[in-house]
Amino acid sequence: MREITFKDALVEAMQEEMKRDDNVLVMGEDVAIYGGAYGATKGLYEQFGEERVRDTAISESAIAGAAIGAAITGMRPIAEIMYIDFITQAMDQLVNQAAKMRYMFGGKTTVPMVLRTEGGAGRCIAAHHSQSLEAWIMHVPGLYLVMPSTPYDAKGLLKASIRDDNPVVFIEHKMLYGMKGEVPEKDYIIPLGVADIKKEGSDVTIVAYSRQLHVAMEAAAELEKDNISAEVIDPRTLKPLDLDTILTSVKKTSKLVIVSEGYKTCNVASEIAMLVTEHGFDLLDAPIKRVCGADVPVPMSPVLEDAAIPNKQNVINAVKEVCQ
Amino acid sequence: MKESKEELSGYLRRMMDIRLFEEKVMELLAKNIIKGASHLYAGEEAVAVGACSAIEEDDYITSTHRGHGHCLAKGGKLPEMMAELCGKATGYCKGRGGSMHIADVTKGNLGATGIVASNLPVAVGAALSAKMRKTNQVVLCFFGDGASNNGIFHESLNMAAVWRLPVVFVCENNLYGMSVAAKRCSAVQDMADKAKGYDIPSMICDGMDILDVKETIKKAVERAREGDGPTLVECKTYRYFGHSRSDPRAYRTKEEEKEWRNKCPIKQFSKKLIDNKILTEEEIAQIEKQSEEAVESAEKFAIESPYPDVKELMDDIYAPSPADLLNGGAIR
């Protein structure tokens, strides 16, 4: 099968959905002429024109809010917030408008929009450009949350997100845009709420998503040498969360390690751990372990940045602890 | 010119320091000695140096993501800046912040920020503080044309106007916010017009002419000190490099770039000083050489400095609380 980059997979997903449905539009800072800060909208402006691919001012709140207004009146906007760190400015619109409208209006409206944004550390660009704030989104009833780890998943999940009638926050890791992977040329979608077992195993379950999935995979490969067989699960969508796949795996392995780049306190991993405890306490042979980002503003200096986010060795250590 | 020869050559030196510093940063970015992002100030030197020469040492500034020029103009030091950009322990912020977070609070530089427009309300708060503490200090608040489209800009101007605070809003209009031309994303082209809605006076100056910037800001600073409230000063300027290192600059023409290169604030000012017989060409060359040497030695300092100790990763997140306010303190 042909291989394309993560960012080209995103471009293709938007391209195909814009061709399929005239109501799909793209807006955000530098998405048109520049093609997106990380190139994830490259070529869309040339192909679909300025009516449907719109550069905006630096107005995050209005970008999110205008997407909502367009969505409840018949369009299917894809709004881009350049870095998730700037989502703070769009949070009021997302949390108080997008997330709540359908419920508060008695189920009489839908908000079919995607807010694409980029997150994570790894480029030494410090505390305002390196955060993993997905836990904030997962916390709020009414929002869906998607965080793909491969080009294949990125394309199929973005297409599903665009076709979904709910507000979806779609977070892309900045270190994944250049990653290549197999992506079929035919039209396909990956439904929201379906986890993927990226590696089968029998001794321990590792749940990891976005860039940390790859860290977990590297750790799992190394653990094989020590005869520890890890099953690696990528939830792919954190909301809806495919808890069944995780529980089925834990039933087999009896041990669970969860990896996330976000701050450890109130991390997505904390929620997953609690859900597994609530629904599968008896399946566990050892306490669940979290491997998360440090509770510190992500520092710029390469040595500090590295120390602030999980690495392969952290995952290996956690696995060995639960497997003792 | 009413300034002394010493003052005028000081301005020239500062502008050259900024230019040569930024060119060096560009070089070190290409070599990956500086990692991460750096937004360079080259082309806009007259704004920071002109504006900061119109205030006193104990006045405040707030900076932006394009903050190297502001820091140097407010009396910042080249070695500490360069070390910070390289993520070294000897940098202004112990290497934690890099280019977008430089602060030098001892010099009244309340800091850069990676979030566009986010320092406008901070400047308003600093001005409120100066007013309430009756210190007669003013705040110069730098921000870009792009920032003036953000909601916080409007909230900040309104609050400063209502409370008649001693803040000068300095808009560095370089025609673009990243790739998006002001023409394509701002309803008005003179950002100064945006002051009207808040009954704040505004002025426009030539951001490539240091003395024009200085005189204009000076008037605004005087108003602020008199207790007459905020002013918006728009400086028309241009950034010479791309927005960041990976920017192919497809959104602007080579002709436009050339036109603005011809207005180079350093060349213009040098010519003015020669024409007015204040400095000779040799003296100017001498100043440039001093700048070059200073930048070289800053580079050396930065490269030879150690990285921060990883053991310090979790330091300084919180200020130490007085013992009795913490769990386990005297008060239960």
Ligand SMILES: Cc1ncc(C[n+]2csc(CCOP(=O)(O)OP(=O)(O)O)c2C)c(N)n1
């Ligand atoms: C809230 C926010 N949105 C977007 C960005 C990304 N970004 C960084 S600088 C910039 C352009 C800023 O334009 P302007 O205010 O005119 O300043 P200039 O870069 O031209 O000096 C953008 C969009 C950001 N850092 N913060």
Ligand SMILES: [Mg+2]
């Ligand atoms: Mg600008």
